[in-house]
Amino acid sequence: MSLNYKLMSADPRTGEEANVIIRTTDGAQIPKAADNTDYQEYLEWVAAGNTADPAD
Amino acid sequence: MSTLKVDAIRHNSATSDAITTASDGTCTAKITNNLSNRNLVQNGAMRISQRGTSFTANGYSLDRWYRTYSSGTAALTQSALTSGAPFDAGFRYTLRHTQPGSAMSDSADAYVNPQIHLEAQDLANSGWNYKSASSYLTLSFWAKSSVAQTFYHYMIAHDGTAQAFSFGYTLAANTWKKIEVQIPGNSNLTFNDDNGSGLTLYFNLYFGTGRTDAGNTTNEWANWNSSSRTPVQTNTWFTTANATFDYTGVQLEVGDHATDFEHRSYGDELARCQRYFQLIDIRKTTGSSGYRYMYEETFALMTEMRAAPTLATSSGYGVNTGTFQTKIDGDYTTMTDGCNLVGSSTNAFAVRGGSTSTYHYIRGRVHLTSEL
Numbered sequence: 001m002s003l004n005y006k007l008m009s010a011d012p013r014t015g016e017e018a019n020v021i022i023r024t025t026d027g028a029q030i031p032k033a034a035d036n037t038d039y040q041e042y043l044e045w046v047a048a049g050n051t052a053d054p055a056d
Numbered sequence: 057m058s059t060l061k062v063d064a065i066r067h068n069s070a071t072s073d074a075i076t077t078a079s080d081g082t083c084t085a086k087i088t089n090n091l092s093n094r095n096l097v098q099n100g101a102m103r104i105s106q107r108g109t110s111f112t113a114n115g116y117s118l119d120r121w122y123r124t125y126s127s128g129t130a131a132l133t134q135s136a137l138t139s140g141a142p143f144d145a146g147f148r149y150t151l152r153h154t155q156p157g158s159a160m161s162d163s164a165d166a167y168v169n170p171q172i173h174l175e176a177q178d179l180a181n182s183g184w185n186y187k188s189a190s191s192y193l194t195l196s197f198w199a200k201s202s203v204a205q206t207f208y209h210y211m212i213a214h215d216g217t218a219q220a221f222s223f224g225y226t227l228a229a230n231t232w233k234k235i236e237v238q239i240p241g242n243s244n245l246t247f248n249d250d251n252g253s254g255l256t257l258y259f260n261l262y263f264g265t266g267r268t269d270a271g272n273t274t275n276e277w278a279n280w281n282s283s284s285r286t287p288v289q290t291n292t293w294f295t296t297a298n299a300t301f302d303y304t305g306v307q308l309e310v311g312d313h314a315t316d317f318e319h320r321s322y323g324d325e326l327a328r329c330q331r332y333f334q335l336i337d338i339r340k341t342t343g344s345s346g347y348r349y350m351y352e353e354t355f356a357l358m359t360e361m362r363a364a365p366t367l368a369t370s371s372g373y374g375v376n377t378g379t380f381q382t383k384i385d386g387d388y389t390t391m392t393d394g395c396n397l398v399g400s401s402t403n404a405f406a407v408r409g410g411s412t413s414t415y416h417y418i419r420g421r422v423h424l425t426s427e428l
Binding site: 008011013019020026027028029030031033035036037038039 | 251252253351362363364365366367368369396397398399400401425426427428
């Protein structure tokens with residue numbers, strides 16, 4: 001299963017950058033936490049030269 | 057009153073002492089029953105199944121148990137036990153892998169690989185002197201296959217220079233067997249005192265030749281080599297349509313012999329699993345349909361999780377199906393499905409409705425995972 005990601009929209013009320021990445025492959029919402037293995041997998045995906053889709 | 061003065065007690069047929077006495081008045085005993093807090097594996101009895109009881113996709117299944125396979129549609133189920141040796145030993149469930157209904161074709165890349173990942177800190181703090189070849193872990197479990205065959209499993213210690221340990225055993229068709237494996241320490245092993253993946257147990261059911269090696273030596277540690285995970289495997293089970301493999305009673309403990317399985321209460325085992333996966337039902341209202349002010353809400357987790365969890369999915373309140381609902385209008389008819397994770401930590405998480413509006417009512421279940 002090939003992975004793909006999308007950035008979560010910034011908070012529309014505060015403009016604060018989202019602290020969550022969406023894995024579009026299955027819809028999982030992943031916090032930017034160093035010891036979260038889903039986030040580690042995302043960082044490896046980025047390091048491999050991939051770029052997440054922009055937020056809506 | 058008299059005193060029996062001996063240095064050790066040993067059964068006539070045994071090769072080692074059951075009790076060894078010491079000059080300071082203490083003793084060391086190899087007791088095998090009624091011991092607690094020894095099992096390093098969660099859900100070894102396959103009782104906890106928060107995600108469901110039947111699975112076909114690669115990924116997590118029963119709590120803590122992960123499975124990958126290369127192709128076909130293979131079922132993984134929580135299977136009820138109603139008789140047999142493990143039933144008599146107190147087990148009521150197995151984890152059953154069933155091969156696809158059409159016979160699989162073998163290939164070098166084929167694999168079926170159930171597994172469980174254990175935290176490094178639980179090994180580092182287990183009491184196992186893992187640097188010493190005379191200090192042991194013992195792995196024990198019940199296994200049954202519908203096809204007579206020798207199976208090979210393996211484990212990987214991830215920290216430092218990754219080390220691997222393979223072992224094998226032979227099953228007769230449709231016959232339960234209790235497997236016991238002694239795992240010695242090794243000077244090359246490292247387990248960090250952290251919440252990362254320390255040891256993964258792979259209950260491998262098949263690897264094609266791309267991942268096996270005739271030179272693989274069982275029952276000893278070696279540098280991890282992805283092309284030499286186990287000895288070359290027989291493919292009879294893999295290529296048999298509807299072949300099944302059941303296992304339960306998985307216990308990993310410090311010591312050189314297997315003790316009786318540590319049966320835990322349902323609540324105790326569930327709480328241990330909730331460190332890695334939680335289902336939390338949320339129902340919150342402002343109290344008035346015309347009074348909308350909620351935007352996001354923070355909720356406490358039921359127990360501290362291993363890491364800030366991912367929102368894997370959401371569903372209806374109290375169930376694993378349906379949709380998470382948000383009511384944003386006063387007439388109770390307009391509902392926005394789904395929810396968004398705003399953030400999470402190891403003890404709390406914050407969500408808001410799928411809408412960017414304020415709302416007065418949220419209701420549903422969040423599925424949170426911090427698996428390894």
